[in-house]
Amino acid sequence: MGTKDKKTVGLSQVSDRELMSYVREGNLGAFNELAERYKVRLYNFIYRVLPEREEAEDILQETFLRAYRERNRFDQRFCFSTWIYTIALNLARSEYRRRKRWKMVRLGTSRNEGELELPDPKNHQESFMPFIEKAIETLPPEYREAFILRDINRLPYEEIAQILSVPVGTVKSRINRARLLMRQRLEPLKESIYELSKGLPESIGIS
Amino acid sequence: MNCRKVYRNLSAYHDKLLSGEKARQLERHLRECPECMQKWREFSEIVKAAGYLEVQKPSSNFNQRLLEKVTSLTLSGHEGYEYSDSKRWPTYALVLAGMAVAFVVFLTFPHLKKGESHSLAQAPNQTPTLYDELELDGRTFTYQVSEGNDSSWRLFESDNADDFGTFNPEIFRREAKIYRRYVLPVVDIEAGNSYAEQSYLLTPVASAGMQSTDVVF
Numbered sequence: 111m112g113t114k115d116k117k118t119v120g121l122s123q124v125s126d127r128e129l130m131s132y133v134r135e136g137n138l139g140a141f142n143e144l145a146e147r148y149k150v151r152l153y154n155f156i157y158r159v160l161p162e163r164e165e166a167e168d169i170l171q172e173t174f175l176r177a178y179r180e181r182n183r184f185d186q187r188f189c190f191s192t193w194i195y196t197i198a199l200n201l202a203r204s205e206y207r208r209r210k211r212w213k214m215v216r217l218g219t220s221r222n223e224g225e226l227e228l229p230d231p232k233n234h235q236e237s238f239m240p241f242i243e244k245a246i247e248t249l250p251p252e253y254r255e256a257f258i259l260r261d262i263n264r265l266p267y268e269e270i271a272q273i274l275s276v277p278v279g280t281v282k283s284r285i286n287r288a289r290l291l292m293r294q295r296l297e298p299l300k301e302s303i304y305e306l307s308k309g310l311p312e313s314i315g316i317s
Numbered sequence: 318m319n320c321r322k323v324y325r326n327l328s329a330y331h332d333k334l335l336s337g338e339k340a341r342q343l344e345r346h347l348r349e350c351p352e353c354m355q356k357w358r359e360f361s362e363i364v365k366a367a368g369y370l371e372v373q374k375p376s377s378n379f380n381q382r383l384l385e386k387v388t389s390l391t392l393s394g395h396e397g398y399e400y401s402d403s404k405r406w407p408t409y410a411l412v413l414a415g416m417a418v419a420f421v422v423f424l425t426f427p428h429l430k431k432g433e434s435h436s437l438a439q440a441p442n443q444t445p446t447l448y449d450e451l452e453l454d455g456r457t458f459t460y461q462v463s464e465g466n467d468s469s470w471r472l473f474e475s476d477n478a479d480d481f482g483t484f485n486p487e488i489f490r491r492e493a494k495i496y497r498r499y500v501l502p503v504v505d506i507e508a509g510n511s512y513a514e515q516s517y518l519l520t521p522v523a524s525a526g527m528q529s530t531d532v533v534f
Contacts, residue, residue: 138384138387138388141384145380145383149379149380150372150374150375153373153374153375157373166373170375170379171382171383171386174387175383175386175387175390178390179390242363242367243370261364261367261368262367267332282328282329286325286327289327289328289363290324290327292364292367293356293359296363300355
Protein backbone atom coordinates (compact mmCIF):
# COMPACT_ATOMS: atom_id res chain seq x y z
CA MET A 111 0.00 0.00 0.00
CA GLY A 112 1.32 3.36 -1.01
CA THR A 113 0.67 5.08 2.28
CA LYS A 114 2.37 2.52 4.45
CA ASP A 115 5.43 4.62 5.23
CA LYS A 116 3.31 7.40 6.63
CA LYS A 117 1.57 5.07 9.03
CA THR A 118 4.73 4.64 11.03
CA VAL A 119 4.57 8.32 11.96
CA GLY A 120 2.05 9.00 14.72
CA LEU A 121 -0.61 11.05 12.98
CA SER A 122 -1.26 13.02 16.14
CA GLN A 123 2.22 14.52 15.78
CA VAL A 124 1.59 15.75 12.26
CA SER A 125 0.51 19.33 11.42
CA ASP A 126 -2.94 20.01 9.92
CA ARG A 127 -1.36 21.07 6.68
CA GLU A 128 0.68 17.91 6.38
CA LEU A 129 -2.35 15.79 7.21
CA MET A 130 -4.22 17.53 4.40
CA SER A 131 -1.47 16.58 1.98
CA TYR A 132 -1.99 12.93 2.99
CA VAL A 133 -5.74 13.33 2.64
CA ARG A 134 -5.17 14.56 -0.91
CA GLU A 135 -3.42 11.29 -1.61
CA GLY A 136 -6.53 9.51 -0.34
CA ASN A 137 -5.30 8.66 3.16
CA LEU A 138 -8.41 8.27 5.28
CA GLY A 139 -6.37 7.84 8.47
CA ALA A 140 -5.15 11.41 8.09
CA PHE A 141 -8.70 12.53 7.40
CA ASN A 142 -9.87 10.77 10.54
CA GLU A 143 -7.20 12.57 12.56
CA LEU A 144 -8.36 15.96 11.25
CA ALA A 145 -11.95 15.07 12.12
CA GLU A 146 -10.79 14.11 15.60
CA ARG A 147 -9.01 17.45 16.03
CA TYR A 148 -11.79 19.66 14.79
CA LYS A 149 -15.10 17.92 15.47
CA VAL A 150 -15.71 19.28 18.98
CA ARG A 151 -14.90 22.91 18.27
CA LEU A 152 -16.81 22.89 14.97
CA TYR A 153 -19.72 21.10 16.61
CA ASN A 154 -19.92 23.76 19.33
CA PHE A 155 -19.83 26.48 16.74
CA ILE A 156 -22.52 24.89 14.55
CA TYR A 157 -24.63 23.88 17.54
CA ARG A 158 -24.85 27.44 18.82
CA VAL A 159 -25.04 29.25 15.53
CA LEU A 160 -27.99 27.17 14.27
CA PRO A 161 -31.51 27.86 15.42
CA GLU A 162 -32.32 24.13 15.41
CA ARG A 163 -29.80 22.04 17.27
CA GLU A 164 -30.88 18.64 16.03
CA GLU A 165 -29.39 19.56 12.66
CA ALA A 166 -25.95 20.30 14.13
CA GLU A 167 -24.49 16.83 13.75
CA ASP A 168 -25.68 16.51 10.14
CA ILE A 169 -24.09 19.84 9.31
CA LEU A 170 -20.90 18.75 11.08
CA GLN A 171 -20.77 15.57 9.02
CA GLU A 172 -21.47 17.49 5.84
CA THR A 173 -18.67 19.93 6.72
CA PHE A 174 -16.13 17.10 6.81
CA LEU A 175 -17.57 15.39 3.74
CA ARG A 176 -17.31 18.60 1.80
CA ALA A 177 -13.75 19.11 3.00
CA TYR A 178 -12.95 15.60 1.79
CA ARG A 179 -14.59 16.09 -1.58
CA GLU A 180 -12.85 19.41 -2.06
CA ARG A 181 -9.50 18.28 -0.67
CA ASN A 182 -7.75 19.09 -3.92
CA ARG A 183 -8.99 22.65 -3.79
CA PHE A 184 -7.47 23.30 -0.37
CA ASP A 185 -4.70 25.82 -0.80
CA GLN A 186 -1.72 24.65 1.27
CA ARG A 187 -0.67 28.26 1.92
CA PHE A 188 -3.79 28.81 4.01
CA CYS A 189 -4.72 27.64 7.44
CA PHE A 190 -6.78 24.43 7.59
CA SER A 191 -8.69 25.73 10.60
CA THR A 192 -9.91 28.81 8.69
CA TRP A 193 -10.88 26.70 5.69
CA ILE A 194 -12.93 24.16 7.62
CA TYR A 195 -14.62 26.83 9.74
CA THR A 196 -15.59 28.62 6.53
CA ILE A 197 -17.16 25.43 5.17
CA ALA A 198 -19.07 24.91 8.43
CA LEU A 199 -20.24 28.52 8.45
CA ASN A 200 -21.50 28.38 4.87
CA LEU A 201 -23.41 25.16 5.50
CA ALA A 202 -24.88 26.49 8.75
CA ARG A 203 -25.91 29.72 7.02
CA SER A 204 -27.70 27.94 4.23
CA GLU A 205 -29.40 25.81 6.87
CA TYR A 206 -30.71 28.74 8.87
CA ARG A 207 -31.73 30.65 5.78
CA ARG A 208 -33.67 27.62 4.67
CA ARG A 209 -35.24 27.35 8.12
CA LYS A 210 -36.21 30.98 7.96
CA ARG A 211 -37.92 30.44 4.62
CA TRP A 212 -39.99 27.59 5.97
CA LYS A 213 -40.53 28.99 9.44
CA MET A 214 -44.06 30.16 8.71
CA VAL A 215 -45.33 26.66 8.05
CA ARG A 216 -43.13 24.71 10.37
CA LEU A 217 -44.73 23.05 13.37
CA GLY A 218 -43.06 21.68 16.46
CA THR A 219 -40.95 23.22 19.11
CA SER A 220 -37.81 25.16 18.59
CA ARG A 221 -35.27 25.59 21.30
CA ASN A 222 -36.31 29.23 21.70
CA GLU A 223 -39.51 28.14 23.33
CA GLY A 224 -40.02 27.37 26.97
CA GLU A 225 -39.50 29.43 30.05
CA LEU A 226 -36.36 29.49 32.11
CA GLU A 227 -36.38 29.56 35.85
CA LEU A 228 -34.63 32.46 37.47
CA PRO A 229 -31.05 31.77 38.51
CA ASP A 230 -30.61 30.15 41.86
CA PRO A 231 -28.65 32.62 44.01
CA LYS A 232 -26.80 29.73 45.67
CA ASN A 233 -25.63 28.26 42.45
CA HIS A 234 -25.02 31.06 40.01
CA GLN A 235 -22.58 29.42 37.69
CA GLU A 236 -24.82 26.53 36.79
CA SER A 237 -28.19 28.20 36.82
CA PHE A 238 -27.09 31.33 34.99
CA MET A 239 -25.60 29.52 32.00
CA PRO A 240 -28.96 28.77 30.30
CA PHE A 241 -29.60 32.52 30.25
CA ILE A 242 -26.33 33.11 28.49
CA GLU A 243 -27.20 30.41 25.95
CA LYS A 244 -30.58 32.00 25.41
CA ALA A 245 -29.14 35.49 25.05
CA ILE A 246 -26.74 34.16 22.37
CA GLU A 247 -29.67 32.63 20.49
CA THR A 248 -31.46 35.94 20.34
CA LEU A 249 -28.52 37.80 18.78
CA PRO A 250 -28.92 38.68 15.09
CA PRO A 251 -27.01 36.09 12.99
CA GLU A 252 -24.02 38.25 12.04
CA TYR A 253 -23.44 39.19 15.68
CA ARG A 254 -24.08 35.68 16.89
CA GLU A 255 -21.48 34.23 14.50
CA ALA A 256 -18.86 36.75 15.56
CA PHE A 257 -19.61 36.33 19.26
CA ILE A 258 -19.39 32.52 19.14
CA LEU A 259 -16.17 32.50 17.12
CA ARG A 260 -14.57 34.98 19.49
CA ASP A 261 -15.92 34.24 22.95
CA ILE A 262 -16.69 30.54 22.76
CA ASN A 263 -14.25 29.25 20.15
CA ARG A 264 -11.68 31.90 21.10
CA LEU A 265 -10.35 32.53 17.63
CA PRO A 266 -8.16 35.55 16.86
CA TYR A 267 -9.77 38.54 15.13
CA GLU A 268 -7.79 38.01 11.93
CA GLU A 269 -9.00 34.43 11.54
CA ILE A 270 -12.61 35.43 12.26
CA ALA A 271 -12.31 38.10 9.56
CA GLN A 272 -11.17 35.46 7.06
CA ILE A 273 -13.91 33.03 8.04
CA LEU A 274 -16.62 35.68 7.79
CA SER A 275 -15.02 37.27 4.69
CA VAL A 276 -15.20 40.76 6.17
CA PRO A 277 -12.49 43.26 7.17
CA VAL A 278 -10.99 43.01 10.67
CA GLY A 279 -12.56 46.38 11.53
CA THR A 280 -16.01 44.96 10.82
CA VAL A 281 -15.26 41.95 13.02
CA LYS A 282 -14.23 44.25 15.86
CA SER A 283 -17.40 46.26 15.64
CA ARG A 284 -19.60 43.15 15.35
CA ILE A 285 -17.98 41.60 18.40
CA ASN A 286 -18.33 44.78 20.41
CA ARG A 287 -21.95 45.16 19.35
CA ALA A 288 -22.68 41.49 20.13
CA ARG A 289 -21.17 41.74 23.62
CA LEU A 290 -23.04 44.96 24.35
CA LEU A 291 -26.28 43.32 23.20
CA MET A 292 -25.55 40.35 25.44
CA ARG A 293 -25.07 42.65 28.40
CA GLN A 294 -28.22 44.52 27.57
CA ARG A 295 -30.27 41.33 27.33
CA LEU A 296 -28.91 39.97 30.56
CA GLU A 297 -29.25 43.26 32.41
CA PRO A 298 -32.42 42.21 34.27
CA LEU A 299 -30.30 39.54 35.93
CA LYS A 300 -27.40 41.80 36.77
CA GLU A 301 -27.36 40.87 40.44
CA SER A 302 -26.49 37.35 39.38
CA ILE A 303 -23.87 38.45 36.89
CA TYR A 304 -21.52 39.65 39.58
CA GLU A 305 -21.56 36.26 41.23
CA LEU A 306 -21.20 34.50 37.96
CA SER A 307 -17.58 33.81 37.38
CA LYS A 308 -16.22 34.00 40.90
CA GLY A 309 -13.26 31.74 41.15
CA LEU A 310 -13.16 30.95 37.46
CA PRO A 311 -9.85 31.47 35.69
CA GLU A 312 -9.79 32.98 32.20
CA SER A 313 -11.18 30.47 29.73
CA ILE A 314 -8.95 29.31 26.94
CA GLY A 315 -11.86 28.17 24.80
CA ILE A 316 -12.72 24.89 23.16
CA SER A 317 -10.04 22.81 21.56
CA MET B 318 -13.04 60.07 26.84
CA ASN B 319 -16.84 60.27 27.12
CA CYS B 320 -19.34 57.49 27.92
CA ARG B 321 -20.23 56.83 24.31
CA LYS B 322 -16.58 56.45 23.31
CA VAL B 323 -15.96 54.13 26.24
CA TYR B 324 -18.90 52.05 25.14
CA ARG B 325 -17.52 51.80 21.62
CA ASN B 326 -14.15 50.69 22.87
CA LEU B 327 -15.10 48.19 25.56
CA SER B 328 -14.28 45.12 23.44
CA ALA B 329 -11.00 46.54 22.25
CA TYR B 330 -10.11 47.31 25.86
CA HIS B 331 -11.20 43.86 27.00
CA ASP B 332 -9.10 42.16 24.32
CA LYS B 333 -6.14 44.46 25.03
CA LEU B 334 -6.19 45.97 21.56
CA LEU B 335 -6.11 49.61 22.69
CA SER B 336 -2.91 51.60 22.71
CA GLY B 337 -1.46 52.31 26.16
CA GLU B 338 -2.60 55.91 26.07
CA LYS B 339 -6.16 55.09 25.00
CA ALA B 340 -6.44 52.33 27.59
CA ARG B 341 -5.36 54.76 30.33
CA GLN B 342 -7.97 57.32 29.19
CA LEU B 343 -10.66 54.63 29.29
CA GLU B 344 -9.62 53.46 32.75
CA ARG B 345 -9.65 57.02 34.00
CA HIS B 346 -13.21 57.39 32.76
CA LEU B 347 -14.27 54.12 34.40
CA ARG B 348 -12.92 55.27 37.75
CA GLU B 349 -14.86 58.50 37.47
CA CYS B 350 -18.14 57.12 36.05
CA PRO B 351 -19.91 54.51 38.22
CA GLU B 352 -22.44 53.79 35.48
CA CYS B 353 -19.78 52.89 32.91
CA MET B 354 -17.88 50.96 35.55
CA GLN B 355 -20.94 48.86 36.27
CA LYS B 356 -21.51 48.21 32.57
CA TRP B 357 -17.87 47.26 32.16
CA ARG B 358 -18.05 44.76 35.03
CA GLU B 359 -21.18 43.12 33.64
CA PHE B 360 -19.70 43.12 30.16
CA SER B 361 -16.50 41.39 31.19
CA GLU B 362 -18.30 38.87 33.42
CA ILE B 363 -20.55 37.82 30.55
CA VAL B 364 -17.66 37.46 28.13
CA LYS B 365 -15.80 35.37 30.66
CA ALA B 366 -18.82 33.19 31.40
CA ALA B 367 -19.40 32.50 27.69
CA GLY B 368 -16.08 30.69 27.68
CA TYR B 369 -17.49 28.32 30.30
CA LEU B 370 -20.63 27.24 28.53
CA GLU B 371 -20.98 23.49 28.55
CA VAL B 372 -18.88 21.93 25.79
CA GLN B 373 -21.20 20.07 23.44
CA LYS B 374 -19.99 16.85 21.89
CA PRO B 375 -21.11 15.01 18.79
CA SER B 376 -22.12 11.33 19.12
CA SER B 377 -19.38 8.96 20.17
CA ASN B 378 -19.55 7.10 16.85
CA PHE B 379 -19.27 10.28 14.80
CA ASN B 380 -15.88 9.44 13.26
CA GLN B 381 -16.95 5.92 12.42
CA ARG B 382 -20.09 7.10 10.64
CA LEU B 383 -18.15 9.82 8.86
CA LEU B 384 -15.57 7.35 7.54
CA GLU B 385 -18.27 4.93 6.45
CA LYS B 386 -19.90 7.75 4.55
CA VAL B 387 -16.63 8.82 2.92
CA THR B 388 -15.89 5.21 1.99
CA SER B 389 -19.33 4.66 0.48
CA LEU B 390 -19.07 7.91 -1.47
CA THR B 391 -15.68 6.88 -2.77
CA LEU B 392 -16.90 3.40 -3.66
CA SER B 393 -20.05 4.56 -5.35
CA GLY B 394 -18.12 7.10 -7.37
CA HIS B 395 -20.43 9.81 -6.07
CA GLU B 396 -17.66 11.85 -4.57
CA GLY B 397 -18.56 14.73 -6.79
CA TYR B 398 -22.00 14.94 -5.23
CA GLU B 399 -22.58 18.35 -3.82
CA TYR B 400 -24.64 19.11 -0.77
CA SER B 401 -27.45 21.42 -1.62
CA ASP B 402 -30.85 22.44 -0.48
CA SER B 403 -32.33 20.46 -3.32
CA LYS B 404 -32.27 17.30 -1.26
CA ARG B 405 -34.86 18.94 0.90
CA TRP B 406 -37.14 19.93 -1.92
CA PRO B 407 -40.74 19.05 -1.39
CA THR B 408 -41.78 15.81 -3.08
CA TYR B 409 -43.89 17.49 -5.72
CA ALA B 410 -40.88 19.55 -6.84
CA LEU B 411 -38.78 16.40 -7.22
CA VAL B 412 -41.55 14.68 -9.14
CA LEU B 413 -41.85 17.65 -11.49
CA ALA B 414 -38.07 17.81 -11.92
CA GLY B 415 -38.00 14.07 -12.67
CA MET B 416 -40.71 14.43 -15.26
CA ALA B 417 -38.83 17.30 -16.88
CA VAL B 418 -35.62 15.26 -17.06
CA ALA B 419 -37.49 12.26 -18.47
CA PHE B 420 -39.01 14.47 -21.13
CA VAL B 421 -35.63 15.89 -22.14
CA VAL B 422 -34.11 12.39 -22.28
CA PHE B 423 -37.01 11.23 -24.40
CA LEU B 424 -36.40 14.08 -26.84
CA THR B 425 -32.66 13.54 -26.90
CA PHE B 426 -32.65 9.77 -27.28
CA PRO B 427 -35.74 8.89 -29.29
CA HIS B 428 -34.32 5.42 -30.04
CA LEU B 429 -34.78 4.41 -26.40
CA LYS B 430 -38.51 4.10 -26.86
CA LYS B 431 -37.92 1.42 -29.48
CA GLY B 432 -36.02 -0.66 -26.99
CA GLU B 433 -32.71 -0.47 -28.85
CA SER B 434 -29.67 -0.88 -26.71
CA HIS B 435 -27.19 1.66 -27.92
CA SER B 436 -26.45 3.22 -24.60
CA LEU B 437 -23.96 2.00 -22.02
CA ALA B 438 -26.68 1.75 -19.45
CA GLN B 439 -28.29 -0.95 -21.48
CA ALA B 440 -25.12 -2.75 -22.30
CA PRO B 441 -24.30 -6.33 -21.20
CA ASN B 442 -25.62 -8.47 -19.29
CA GLN B 443 -24.64 -10.81 -16.74
CA THR B 444 -26.48 -13.04 -14.44
CA PRO B 445 -27.54 -11.17 -11.41
CA THR B 446 -27.46 -12.45 -7.82
CA LEU B 447 -24.10 -13.93 -8.17
CA TYR B 448 -21.59 -14.55 -5.45
CA ASP B 449 -18.05 -14.82 -6.60
CA GLU B 450 -14.61 -14.59 -5.17
CA LEU B 451 -12.06 -12.10 -6.14
CA GLU B 452 -8.44 -11.93 -5.13
CA LEU B 453 -6.97 -8.49 -4.79
CA ASP B 454 -3.67 -7.59 -3.29
CA GLY B 455 -3.36 -11.01 -1.69
CA ARG B 456 -6.75 -10.76 0.01
CA THR B 457 -9.88 -12.59 -0.98
CA PHE B 458 -13.15 -10.80 -1.32
CA THR B 459 -16.62 -12.01 -2.05
CA TYR B 460 -18.88 -9.85 -4.07
CA GLN B 461 -22.54 -10.13 -4.65
CA VAL B 462 -24.33 -8.55 -7.53
CA SER B 463 -27.68 -7.22 -6.48
CA GLU B 464 -30.54 -9.00 -8.12
CA GLY B 465 -31.84 -7.37 -11.24
CA ASN B 466 -29.40 -4.53 -11.00
CA ASP B 467 -25.94 -5.21 -12.20
CA SER B 468 -24.76 -1.72 -11.40
CA SER B 469 -24.83 -2.32 -7.68
CA TRP B 470 -22.41 -4.62 -5.89
CA ARG B 471 -21.99 -5.65 -2.31
CA LEU B 472 -18.49 -6.54 -1.30
CA PHE B 473 -17.31 -8.62 1.66
CA GLU B 474 -13.89 -9.72 2.67
CA SER B 475 -14.12 -13.51 2.63
CA ASP B 476 -11.96 -14.26 5.64
CA ASN B 477 -13.55 -12.03 8.20
CA ALA B 478 -16.85 -11.11 6.54
CA ASP B 479 -16.02 -7.41 6.71
CA ASP B 480 -18.73 -5.74 4.74
CA PHE B 481 -17.60 -2.95 2.49
CA GLY B 482 -21.13 -2.02 1.61
CA THR B 483 -22.91 -1.51 -1.64
CA PHE B 484 -21.31 0.48 -4.36
CA ASN B 485 -21.62 1.21 -8.01
CA PRO B 486 -18.53 0.55 -10.00
CA GLU B 487 -17.84 2.99 -12.75
CA ILE B 488 -18.62 1.35 -16.07
CA PHE B 489 -16.77 2.56 -19.10
CA ARG B 490 -15.87 1.46 -22.55
CA ARG B 491 -12.39 1.14 -23.95
CA GLU B 492 -11.36 -0.51 -27.19
CA ALA B 493 -14.79 -1.96 -27.69
CA LYS B 494 -14.74 -3.68 -24.33
CA ILE B 495 -16.69 -2.71 -21.30
CA TYR B 496 -14.82 -2.36 -18.05
CA ARG B 497 -15.75 -1.84 -14.48
CA ARG B 498 -13.57 0.15 -12.17
CA TYR B 499 -13.98 0.73 -8.47
CA VAL B 500 -11.98 2.03 -5.60
CA LEU B 501 -11.58 -0.42 -2.79
CA PRO B 502 -10.79 0.85 0.68
CA VAL B 503 -8.11 -1.17 2.37
CA VAL B 504 -8.49 -0.96 6.10
CA ASP B 505 -5.40 -1.42 8.19
CA ILE B 506 -6.83 -3.10 11.25
CA GLU B 507 -3.64 -2.91 13.29
CA ALA B 508 -3.15 0.79 12.77
CA GLY B 509 -6.73 1.25 13.85
CA ASN B 510 -7.47 4.36 11.94
CA SER B 511 -5.30 4.08 8.89
CA TYR B 512 -6.83 3.55 5.54
CA ALA B 513 -5.59 3.47 2.04
CA GLU B 514 -7.40 3.21 -1.21
CA GLN B 515 -6.58 1.27 -4.29
CA SER B 516 -8.28 1.63 -7.60
CA TYR B 517 -9.03 -1.65 -9.32
CA LEU B 518 -9.95 -2.25 -12.88
CA LEU B 519 -11.89 -5.36 -13.76
CA THR B 520 -11.96 -6.38 -17.36
CA PRO B 521 -14.04 -7.07 -19.29
CA VAL B 522 -17.50 -7.69 -18.04
CA ALA B 523 -19.42 -7.62 -21.26
CA SER B 524 -19.54 -11.37 -21.41
CA ALA B 525 -22.07 -13.36 -19.47
CA GLY B 526 -21.17 -14.16 -15.89
CA MET B 527 -18.85 -12.38 -13.52
CA GLN B 528 -15.86 -14.68 -13.75
CA SER B 529 -13.81 -12.27 -15.76
CA THR B 530 -11.97 -10.56 -12.99
CA ASP B 531 -8.52 -9.91 -14.34
CA VAL B 532 -7.19 -7.19 -12.17
CA VAL B 533 -5.24 -4.43 -13.78
CA PHE B 534 -3.58 -1.91 -11.52
